[in-house]
Amino acid sequence: MVEITGKTRLLGVIGHPVRHSFSPLMHNAALAEMGVDCSYVALPVKPDELEVAIAGFAAIELVGFNITIPHKQSILPLLTSVSEVAQAVGAVNTVWWMSEETGEPPGWRGTNTDVEGFLAPLQRMERDWNGAIAVVLGNGGAARAVVAGCAMLGCSEIHVVGRNAAKLEAFAASWSGSQYGKNLQVRTWEGLSDLMPKADLLVNTTPVGMAPKVEASPVDAEVMAKLKAGAIVYDLIYVPNPTRFLALAQERGAVAIDGLEMLVQQGAAALRIWTGREDVPVEIMGCVLRSHLGLS
Ligand code: NAP
Numbered sequence: 001m002v003e004i005t006g007k008t009r010l011l012g013v014i015g016h017p018v019r020h021s022f023s024p025l026m027h028n029a030a031l032a033e034m035g036v037d038c039s040y041v042a043l044p045v046k047p048d049e050l051e052v053a054i055a056g057f058a059a060i061e062l063v064g065f066n067i068t069i070p071h072k073q074s075i076l077p078l079l080t081s082v083s084e085v086a087q088a089v090g091a092v093n094t095v096w097w098m099s100e101e102t103g104e105p106p107g108w109r110g111t112n113t114d115v116e117g118f119l120a121p122l123q124r125m126e127r128d129w130n131g132a133i134a135v136v137l138g139n140g141g142a143a144r145a146v147v148a149g150c151a152m153l154g155c156s157e158i159h160v161v162g163r164n165a166a167k168l169e170a171f172a173a174s175w176s177g178s179q180y181g182k183n184l185q186v187r188t189w190e191g192l193s194d195l196m197p198k199a200d201l202l203v204n205t206t207p208v209g210m211a212p213k214v215e216a217s218p219v220d221a222e223v224m225a226k227l228k229a230g231a232i233v234y235d236l237i238y239v240p241n242p243t244r245f246l247a248l249a250q251e252r253g254a255v256a257i258d259g260l261e262m263l264v265q266q267g268a269a270a271l272r273i274w275t276g277r278e279d280v281p282v283e284i285m286g287c288v289l290r291s292h293l294g295l296s
Contacts, residue, residue, distance in 0.1 A: 002032050004039060010060070011040040011274060014053065015068035018042045023066055025292055026267055026285040033281040038063060038274075045071065054078050054108060064096035064274045066267075072141065080107025085115055085152075088178045089144045094270040111273070114145035115152070117266025121257045122153060122201070122232070129153035135199040136160045137218050138206035139171040139186070142236050146203050151180035159195050160186045192219070196226035202249070203234045209243040217244040224248040231255075238263055241295050260289060 002008070011031075013023045019042055027040035045053040047070055054075070057065065067075055072091040076082055079095065086092045092110035100106045122129065134150040136143050139162035150158045162168040168186040175181025187195070196202075208218040227233070233249035235242075238259035246256040268280045289295075 002035065002037055002039075005037070007037055009038045009063045011038050011063050011065060012043040013040070013066040013068060014043045014045040014050075014071055016044055016046050016070060018044050018068060021068065022263070022289055022292065023267060026264065026288050027271065029288040030268070030271055030281050030285050033284050034271075034275065034277065034279065036275055036277075047071070047074065050074060051078055058097065058108070062097065064094065064270070066270055067093050067095065075110065078108070079110040080105060081109050083109075083111035085148055085180075086110055086112035088175075088180045089115065089148050090174065091141060091144065093266065094273060096273050112145060112148075113266040113269035113273075114142070114262070115149045116269040117262040117264070118146055118149040118234075118236075119152065120265035120268075121261045122149075122234075125232070125255075127232075129155060129200075131156045132200040133157045133195075133198050134159065134201040134203065135192070135195045137192075137202070137204045138162060139164075139168055140205065143171075143205040146205055146236075147175070147184060148180045150201070150203075151183065155201070156183055158184045159191075159199075160184065161189055161192050161195070162186065163189055193223055193226055196223060197228050199228055199231055201232045201234065202227065202254075203236070204243075204245050205236050207237065209235070209240075209245050210237050211239045214240045215244060217248060219245060219248065221248055221251075224252055227252050227254060229253065232257065235259055236262060238289075239293055239295075241293075260286065260293075260295070264289060 021042050089112045094113045095108050095110045098109050132155045134155040172186045206218050209216050231254050233254040234257040235246050236259040237243050250256050264286045268282045271280045
């Protein structure tokens with residue numbers, strides 16, 4: 001643990017509720033390992049107090065903060081600038097203070113490291129993702145980061161599967177004109193069986209299979225049996241580990257990726273921004289989380 005002194009700076013995560021967050025655990029472990037004189041805390045901020053909270057954070061010189069529900073979208077107009085990818089996703093999860101010393105107007109800058117977090121395990125695989133076909137289950141907030149990530153990988157088709165036709169249409173429309181939405185198509189669940197034999201990457205972004213309903217899977221064994229051989233199957237859920245969805249995929253011989261990696265990697269990407277350092281101890285962050293969640 002780094003000793004807290006008068007020089008210690010503050011980082012945090014804002015949300016409402018936010019006390020359940022695992023971020024303080026993994027960030028403080030990483031900060032201690034890196035010897036960075038910062039402390040990371042959970043900061044509850046009610047929706048109607050977001051603007052005043054952000055102004056207060058500037059006044060007390062917070063280094064930066066993460067953002068969780070319900071502020072990921074509503075914070076956008078309160079920031080001095082927002083990265084291109086966060087604008088496309090429509091959500092910010094990481095903010096940092098840019099001082100006038102940089103030559104830029106001082107203010108809060110925002111980006112979305114969920115995209116980088118999602119991509120990290122895929123990019124490590126040394127696969128050629130150009131021209132790959134991705135199937136994304138669900139069309140909520142996390143699906144937006146996944147769609148942007150699949151587009152960055154070079155996927156030639158990105159199929160988003162949802163249960164509500166009107167929401168799917170709105171989802172598709174929200175990407176029109178975006179470079180990340182060029183290869184996007186939306187389908188209802190009835191269309192999933194036809195997509196399985198051509199999917200190189202299948203991603204679950206629905207909460208189906210999360211604890212405590214651990215026996216549920218967004219894809220049943222019969223449909224999973226249609227999955228293309230050698231496909232990568234990715235579940236954004238991290239408890240249980242593996243989910244039923246990933247277990248079914250593994251039975252089919254697929255390579256499985258769980259949501260813990262994304263959680264850790266989005267945090268590591270934020271730490272790189274705040275500290276300006278590349279030597280973020282990703283393994284320690286993962287170990288701390290696994291042990292806390294009883295997964296190791
Ligand atoms: P969200 O915005 O509420 O979106 C959930 C999506 O799942 C919606 O499209 C919803 O459909 C669909 N859905 C919900 N229940 C369903 C069901 N029974 N059958 C079929 N579809 C269903 O939530 P989110 O923020 O995207 O998060 C989704 C999941 O990703 C959660 O489990 C979350 O923990 C996980 N996540 C993990 C990470 C990570 O770092 N590993 C990061 C972000 C999120 P409708 O739109 O029709 O309601």
